[in-house]
Amino acid sequence: MRIVVIGGSGNSGSAIVRALARRGADVHPASRSGKAIAGASGLKADIVSGEGLDAALEGAEVIVDACNSRNPIDPKPFTIGARNVVAAAERTGVQRAVVLSILGVEQSKLSYHRRKREQELTYLDSSLEVSIVRAAQFHEWSVDQFEAGSALGAIPVVLGGRMQPVAVSEVADLCADEALEPSGKRFVEIAGPQVRLSRDLAKAWQAATGARGLIVNGPFPPSMLDYLRSGANFTEQHKGRITFEGWLSRRR
Template sequence: MSTVLVAGGTGTAGSAAVAELQARGHRVRVLSRRAPSTTVAGLEHSPGDLLTGEGLSAALDGVDVLVSAVNGQTRKTRAVFTDGARNLTRAAEAAGVRRAVLLSIVGVDQVRFSYYAAIAEQERIYTASGLDTTIVRATQFHSLLRSIFATTARVGVLPAIRGARFQPIAPADVGRALADAALADSAGDRVEVGGPAVATMRELAETWKESTGSRSLVLGVPLPGPPGRFLRAGMNLTPDNRCGTVTFDQWLAENRS
């Protein structure tokens, strides 16, 4: 039985990894600034702050594998990918941890905007550390697309970026991939995981519309600049790595709330 510390273990991907690791009978510890909102039998919580380094040494004591699924979606929190990664990898090395698994995004190094640039820097920090690191790059989550459509539906429109395709994946499938990497016999360089199907954004919008009964208009919209070129070129896809098992429509049916 391994002891695995999951940084960001209360988030979407992190909580999925926690559930998968526990289901496989391993000891799991969650590192987060706040305790999980629900109590899970056998789950340990270690409070810690990646930016200040407070609590990291205690959280990493006795840990075999570090899994990082942290997220910093806002400009205010984005430093968790950079300063936070430096603090966490240094603390892990000092605690004698040898293995790490890092969650990242497919194509993260193929386009320049601030969120992706910070995550790409996080990859470089882990790769340059003394930890044997496996980077798990995933495609966009089903929940991200649902959030986009649910938000814009409030004004009666569902955006369909022209030429954009997605290969969305269920968080549970990402959690399984993170657990597989954490428990593998040896560390790998990088793996990619994507959902079971590639679809245009228009097709995904129509799927969401049918699932929810929305009357919003699906509207084709341009996306200029590097992000648009990135999506039109399919750099966000990994069609040879269809590791997900749950399609977008299936996930929507199971997650109607």
């Protein structure tokens, strides 16, 4: 079974490539760079322009879409990109698609989440057999905020924000399972083992890293605050085992 991972050179995409490679799959990461990952030969394709997509998907039975936008206010990978990938997949005879998405996007007013929902609907409206893997925030999401703020002496947290952060590796394993042995569910959800306050995560990160800085309520947009206070980013369906502290320890 030939599997192509769209966005296969990114953080989640490369983890999915590795998870599939460990299972012995014929997997290939597709990206604008065409970079090889974990011994899996890369394919060069640009989902926004469509250049190279048909060639990249030729012979594939399954695609895993783990694309992301380097610019959070640039929706093209989830709008134009998703439409291009679906069209190329239908032309080249791809049978199934696994799409990595985010918990609660259908309830969120955040622009990034609305575009992710549009991506989901593009796939669901296609002729492909589709499984949407909705994941909670990765452990990296909070740490990226903390590190950026710490450099300026202030570690930003989401006032009243709660998360159920999950390890990318565990999300990748679930995506790989869906690619190889589909559950038949349109939506599969995964989050970490614990629901945590944003402030508690910041304290744990400081304790683990020795980083200096005052923990402050960050200037997050109201739509982000509403989302992270709503509980839409929680699930009991699939729960990972790697806690935030455990992930920090492995990272060091």
